[in-house]
Amino acid sequence: MAPDAAARPALVTVDDDAAVSRAVARDLRRRYGEQYRVVRAESGAEALDVCRELKLRGEQVAVLLADHRMPGMSGIEFLEQAMDLFPAARRVLLTAYADTDAAIDAVNVVDLDHYLLKPWDPPEEKLYPVLDAQLDAWRAAAPSAVHGPKVVGHRWSARSSQLREFLARNQVPYRWFASDSPEGVRLLEAAGVDDARLPVVVTSDGDVLVEPDDATVAARVGLEVQPAEDFYDLVVVGGGPAGLSAALYGASEGLRTALVERTATGGQAGQSSRIENYLGFPDGVSGAQLTERARRQAQRFGAEIVMTRDVCGLDVNGSARAVRFADGSTLAAHCVILANGVSYRELTGPGLGTLTGRGVFYGSALTEAPGCRDQDVYVVGGANSAGQAAMYLARDARSVTLVVRAGDLRASMSHYLVEQVEAHPRIRVRTGTEVVEAIGDEHLEQVVLRDAATGDKQTVDTGYLFVFIGAAPLTAWLDGTLDRDPRGFVRSGPDLLVDGRPPAGWPLDRPPYHLETSVPGVFAAGDVRAESAKRVASAVGEGAMAVMLVHRYLEQL
Template identity: 70%
Template sequence: MSPSPSTVGVILTVDDDPGVSRAVARDLRRRYGESYRIVRAESGESALAALRELKLRGAPVAVIVADYRMPKMNGLEFLEQALDIHPGARRVLLTAYADTNAAIDAINVVDLDHYLLKPWEPPEEKLYPVLDDLLLAWRASDRRPVTVTKVVGHRWSARSSAVREFLARNQVPYRWYSSEDPEGRRLLSAAGEEGLRLPLVIAPDGTALVEPEDRELAARVGLATTPATDFYDLVIIGGGPAGLGAAVYGASEGLRTVLVERSATGGQAGQSSRIENYLGFPDGVSGAQLTDRARRQASRFGAEILTAREVTGLEINGSSRVVRFSDGTAVAAHAVILATGVSYRQLDAPQVSELTGCGVFYGSALTEAAACQGQDVYIVGGANSAGQAAIYLARSAKSVTVLVREQSVSTSMSHYLVQQVDETPTISVRTHTVVDAAHGSGHLEQITLRDTATGHTDIVDAQWMFVFIGAAPLTDWLEGTVLRDSRGFILTGPDLTTDGRPPPDWELDRPPYHLETNVPGVFVAGDARAESAKRVASAVGEGAMAVMLVHRYLEQS
């Protein structure tokens, strides 16, 4: 029995040149015609119409191949709209050599999966290998029809901003409606919440949630929050690059693995607009894109990923390591990897805390980037995350001012980012400058800046301030169990020994392994480890190394 049209995957190609359009469709049919339906269009408008019709018919779209240079609506503009209709489709941009910069931009704007230079002949070398990989990834993904979550909130509502950030970082499709717009008011009225607290979240099943907490929200939008069992080989705490790296290697090597994340996988790296010095991505990759691929990879190997679960305690019960959650429940394992990462330090200045989420943001807060278009933006901090955010926001903001305490950003920022900052005309750097206060009623309106060299202060108008002033480890909950240094970073391996002797209360006849804490079977990877490199690549490597040491520990237990 042949599959129905609604269940056959679709490959759609759009190009305004009829000859090119026919050639692409011909090559696609020759390779994929028996397994996929090939649909072609000769304009962005007609392609969008076709996508909407396919959506109504329930036909899943696997891959969209769009030419960049098209009249009225170019390929990038088309893919942005196509993403709203079929978010699960893989996206490819056809470009001429002169348009490669546009293709690179598209990696961040529409989470582009690949771009191909024209001509693509021979297709056996340049077209088919790319499409084969994308179709394999598409088939491995969850392609059930997506009912989009709706969020109704206010522009200057801190919780509204937090909900949007939570959904975006967890790759949950949603639509945003202002409470002041007609559609937003209609949804509020329909839910019986008009004039009450915001945000209102309407889950895919139609349930209305008012100011939901992360765990309630996660459960309603389909994220896993409850462990499938009460005992595992390996529990990984933290879903940043180190935790995801450990999950991939742990699950792929046969360990029953669960990863527990309190907010969203990716950690600080997942919030990065663009990472350019990660091995294997010469054109850069967004943190969200890298995180999504890592999460899908871990899930494909069988790792269980729990979201919106806060860990509050670690107990040692014989050979079992028990991880306790904030709701009183627990999960146990033979071994634990702590990949809790770090959190942004809070800016200690008057009224900053009151305006957090209402113009003041920690980290990139990429969901707010669109609202910064044509605005003056201030960034506090001079490390790589601040530089990446400045370059990303400068694409649409009227101006971006980077505020640094030091005499130069080069003291803490990678050379390649310093060059990009210097070459971007809308970015300026104010050295020897700190924020003394924030001002505003309901949202940020002004900030007071102080020159640390002269003591001079001035007040500037500002509606947007993004803060990157260093980070602190998330390890307070380990007090009394795992040894830490004076700043809270976890001590491991050689840092625990004195003259080659193991730490006090160490029960084994061997010293701790390189990434092992003072508790046998409890390992650390990534930024939470004392003296770690604080780089994405090193965090992923430590996650893989920690799994290797877990195997060694289990073999000797």
């Protein structure tokens, strides 16, 4: 069976004489049609457009076969420009006997691999032996095909970093090319985009997205960005472990369930390089693997997962609860489960804000790790996420320094992970230390450390600072709607009671259920909930428990 046409390398032939062009294509298809896709053009400009399209679609060109004498653009001129797009393609010139001197000169101009004299009949003697040799040479050094979306951007660009992390966390395979790399330059040339308008995403279909937002990219790579209905039994806000658990159990128990997520499923857990203390995985599991399995499982039961939706408000309309999106639209349901988790707290100090995404990264160790090979890396934080990142980065980094504000690493990190960190030969732990400044022009070059006890400062060289500190709940959009504690975490169940009685304004005769918030029918699960355990297993359990309480609430409507 012949390979799929899109997967076959191309043989591109161009001749301004339509009859000759058809004859060349006919002879090529007769011999090579099963293994190669023959693409013909009748002018150099048309052939260049074909080459640009093939480049953007990630396809390969094995041979460029061009007629020498063509108006507007000669075969040599075409080959000279086409080789910028496909430098590995073999270059063959078709020429009349009178033009052999020009063909010989072209060997030096465009590194010509061969020239053929017209006519080439019979092709079995004059054409195929030449092409067979060229194809053998091409296969010996053929580059691998590039499938899936391609991202071209500046190496030290905050937006390029965000886009790469967005694709990686959503389990979308992609290829990254720095804008100044040879392949990056070729893709930008094929797309007709200059490097002042980056990042650029080239889809699998060859479409070019210039400086796209996450929603645009999500829609083009197959992620759902619009809910299928206007009203559900249950809307889950947040796609971390608690949210995925709630969506799975809600859908599996017959509730019309939609999960809305701003960035990527998995939350902070999804960014973990390795979780070793989760029940049922004795050899550990990466956050991405756990997240992907949970996402597929929830979808298999019928839960909708809607991406790139930024929830900014909660409305109560009789028995309906509606979440309001940043674009002004709403999504209503009988019940809402808040599982939107927490974000890493940002460091404050000179340079730390401006260099975010350009050497200072928050929770993106997996995405940026390849660039850390043989580098001196600094990780800030004393909890499990920081320890897991340090272990992961230490695989390839020259050294990893874990900067911990507390006086003892054991204050907030699991015992098993403390032992691993302290035993690793390339990890050094600096307790009682803070990062107070970042220094660099285009990207991070140095950080300033301060001893918490003495106030002494030290400037160290590094191009990579990964931050995993604190837990800031993503609840500002609930101001005036739900009761929260002074740090912004959502109070629920017993924490709402005042002297054993429901809070003022509670409209029902019964007290709030265990995970129910100050608004009946709205529940909180996972890290966003006040006094939660801040562990993956407990978040999963709370998501399942919240669904049980949703059923209890719905029975009383």
